[in-house]
Amino acid sequence: xxxxxxxxxxxxxxxxxxxxxxxxxxxxxxxxxxxxxxxxxxxxxxxxxxxxxxxxxxxxxxxxxxxxxxxxxxxxxxxxxxxxxxxxxxxxxxxxxxxxxxxxxxxxxxxxxxxxxxxxxxxxxxxxxxxxxxxxxxxxxxxxxxxxxxxxxxxxxxxxxxxxxxxxxxxxxxxxxxxxxxxxxxxxxxxxxxxxxxxxxxxxxxxxxxxxxxxxxxxxxxxxxxxxxxxxxxxxxxxxxxxxxxxxxxxxxxxxxxxxxx
Numbered sequence: 001x002x003x004x005x006x007x008x009x010x011x012x013x014x015x016x017x018x019x020x021x022x023x024x025x026x027x028x029x030x031x032x033x034x035x036x037x038x039x040x041x042x043x044x045x046x047x048x049x050x051x052x053x054x055x056x057x058x059x060x061x062x063x064x065x066x067x068x069x070x071x072x073x074x075x076x077x078x079x080x081x082x083x084x085x086x087x088x089x090x091x092x093x094x095x096x097x098x099x100x101x102x103x104x105x106x107x108x109x110x111x112x113x114x115x116x117x118x119x120x121x122x123x124x125x126x127x128x129x130x131x132x133x134x135x136x137x138x139x140x141x142x143x144x145x146x147x148x149x150x151x152x153x154x155x156x157x158x159x160x161x162x163x164x165x166x167x168x169x170x171x172x173x174x175x176x177x178x179x180x181x182x183x184x185x186x187x188x189x190x191x192x193x194x195x196x197x198x199x200x201x202x203x204x205x206x207x208x209x210x211x212x213x214x215x216x217x218x219x220x221x222x223x224x225x226x227x228x229x230x231x232x233x234x235x236x237x238x239x240x241x242x243x244x245x246x247x248x249x250x251x252x253x254x255x256x257x258x259x260x261x262x
Contacts, residue, residue: 007254008218010199011121012188015132015171017064017204018222019114019162020140023102028063028075029054031095040087049079056225065179065207067133068092096136103139110162111224115146117202117243118165122155124252128166129188131201133179135172138163168192179207182215189217200256202243206234218256220246 016022033051036044054075062078063071072092076084102108121128130137141163148158156165163169168191170184177183182196189196201212204222212219213235221231221239228239238256240246247259 008126008198008200008251010127010129010189010192010194011118012129012131012185012192012199012201012212012217013114013118013166014065014201014203014205014208015130015137015140016134017224018202019111019118020137020144021109021111022134022136022140023099023107024134024136025056025059025064026107027095027099027102028059028071031098032075032079032091035091035094040081043082047079047081049081053079057227060205060225060227060230065133065203065205065211067175067178068096068135070178099136103136108140110144110147111243112147113243115144115162117246118162119146119148119156120248122165124248127168127192127194129168129192130163130166130171131184131188132171133184137171138169141166141171179205180210180214182211182217185212185215185217189215200237203236204231206230209234209236220256 013019016024032054036049058078062074066074069088069092072088073085076088076091081087118128130141142161144162145158146156146160146162168188170188170191175183175187185201186196189199196216200218200220202220202222203209203212204224209219209221209231219236221236222243223231223239223241231239240258245258247257250257
């Protein structure tokens, strides 16, 4: 599948799942298990929760891509937790504490294809923006460096952090709306001084794909969790399992397609 376009000027990247394999999902799942093992044990029987039911699919559909409180409420409501809106604050606070512990322990890695794709976009003259709902995205990006092992780049050195590669950064902003609303991507395009119709979004979550399309942007899905069908159903213009599979020569001409298909 390919998407014809007059020419791209901006690339807007989600972070978790696209550029970084983060411990977000682990923190959300482990925190809820601990809460039900301790201070919420008295309401467990009133819910549908078991640790096994908090799957990656549930996380992707109900939590991923949303602001922290919205994700907490959505997860608790999914499991039928009483007074979900009131309990969400405690859940979100405990999850954040767990996440920071995991980050400080180095429990995250960069996806090399993600940084290689960023480098290629910069070499092509595109303007880059980071747009994650997570308030922790900057913690990852400033500790990681691009994969420059295969070649040297004119504009980026091996010592540059991923955070420094973005011209605009709207990660963790207290915006009015969360994904699948397009506000975060529209804000990123505005801060790049670009119109949305010359930008494409790189996302791994269905809510992010929906947000990109709602904002009138081309959506490139990264299916790292065997979820290509779901991303296509959400409206992705192209889905790849690795960003190395995007045809750079075609993209430079305004076409979004896989390598070897033209």
